[in-house]
């Protein structure tokens with residue numbers, strides 16, 4: 001299978017290219033790339049990838065086109081991709097708009113954990129797909145983590161808010177946590193290590209069993225110790241409301257892009 005990435009040097013496109021090559025899911029000779037700033041002699045340690053002249057030149061050379069440019073760059077892109085499977089990573093750009101490229105269009109919502117193979121990339125097919133197409137989508141996305149098929153395009157806007165936001169909210173929480181300690185005289189490094197213990201260590205405790213999160217919260221509440229006091233204050237201050245509000249605003253921003 002030959003794969004093309006439009007936006008191959010961007011945050012997500014580069015992560016996908018790197019992982020496809022690292023995992024051997026595509027040979028360097030079968031990877032065709034395009035960006036805005038021009039070819040690079042070395043792409044993640046490979047010099048035998050190809051660089052296309054323009055989007056349609058890329059599409060002519062591959063079976064699968066991954067579209068990973070910013071939504072605002074889509075209208076001027078002029079992609080012709082008849083008979084190709086086209087995976088769009090773009091927030092907001094609707095299947096109907098994408099279908100002008102002539103390919104079999106799939107909208108995917110990965111996140112920044114793609115670079116460590118930990119993206120969750122739900123997708124929705126805007127076109128009729130064969131079983132082989134579905135297997136191809138799953139195989140390409142396996143380079144960056146796990147995936148699931150969604151049954152409506154509306155859900156892509158929700159997925160853009162979450163999980164598309166990736167590390168954003170954990171990072172926001174880490175900044176607030178480390179700031180709390182620093183402002184009370186704790187050394188910088190210790191403040192960050194403490195935040196990492198809570199955000200990353202805590203997350204690892206839930207990995208693979210996230211549906212047990214309510215039970216985890218209940219366990220801390222029922223313990224009736226200092227964390228229970230913290231949780232109560234967090235809820236009084238609107239912690240869960242703030243998260244809901246953030247996800248509503250992000251979903252709305254994704255809808256408005258389309």
Ligand SMILES: NC(=O)C1=CN([C@@H]2O[C@H](COP(=O)(O)OP(=O)(O)OC[C@H]3O[C@@H](n4cnc5c(N)ncnc54)[C@H](OP(=O)(O)O)[C@@H]3O)[C@@H](O)[C@H]2O)C=CC1
Pocket residue numbers: 006007008009010011012013034035036037038067068069070071073077089090091109110111112164165166
């Ligand atoms: N970043 C994220 O966490 C997430 C992003 N997305 C979506 O993924 C898409 C890509 O995002 P991201 O990787 O962050 O974006 P970046 O801005 O990091 O990368 C954009 C890429 O597009 C290239 N590019 C821009 N214009 C053109 C053009 N006309 N022709 C060819 N290549 C072009 C850029 O080239 P050059 O490097 O030369 O400038 C760059 O490689 C977006 O649509 C975004 O909505 C979805 C989920 C999460």
Ligand SMILES: O=C(O)[C@@H]1CCC=N1
Pocket residue numbers: 091160161164165
């Ligand atoms: O913030 C953004 O616009 C991109 C798309 C979804 C997540 N990150």
